[in-house]
Amino acid sequence: MDSIKNFGEDSSFEYPLAALISIIYRTHNVYLNHILEEFNLTAGQIPFILHLLKKQNISQNDFAEDLFVDKGTVAIALKRLEKEGIVKRKRLDDNRRKYIIYFTPSGREIALNIEKLNKEWEDSILEGLTDLQKEKVMELAKSFSLKSIEIIQKCSDM
The missing domain is CATH 1.10.10.10 (Winged helix-like DNA-binding domain superfamily/Winged helix DNA-binding domain)
Known part of the structure; x- marks a missing residue:
């Protein structure tokens, strides 16, 4: 490393x-x-x-x-x-x-x-981030996950 x-x-x-x-x-x-x-x-x-x-x-x-x-x-x-x-x-x-x-x-x-x-x-x-920043990171990660799932589902529907 x-x-x-x-x-x-x-x-x-x-x-x-x-x-x-x-x-x-x-x-x-x-x-x-x-x-x-x-x-x-x-x-x-x-x-x-x-x-x-x-x-x-x-x-x-x-x-x-x-x-x-x-x-x-x-x-x-x-x-x-x-x-x-x-x-x-x-x-x-x-x-x-x-x-x-x-x-x-x-x-x-x-x-x-x-x-x-x-x-x-x-x-x-997440050390060093404010509580608001931590919430935003988790919100963004969840959003990315959902979008990824949607993309895969669209691909499998083709």
Whole structure:
């Protein structure tokens, strides 16, 4: 990471927005993977854990729709989380093909710890910004995400 000294100093090179977002995403994953070793988890499972904290007892289909990932990705992530004792799947009585996902008691504790660590990372990268600037960053990031989703949906409709 010696290149950090030169990052942003060379005004002759403008990073595309996607490259900047990619840098944030990748460095966040490196950070998460480092702290998640003790839980035998990876950064790829964190969106599922954090989403389940916000929206408890949801189905695999809900995960796929809410996180904009395919059902196979959801199944793999949940299988690993189940194997690690973080979540359980319960088959619905009225629909034998549908599972509801929920935390185990120890899984909830781990999830709350991960949420705290993730918040600390966000606070660190937003350090020095006013509360209003932080709100604006989050608002813009959400807007970029929604626009990206709209573009992809238009492409798939073609």
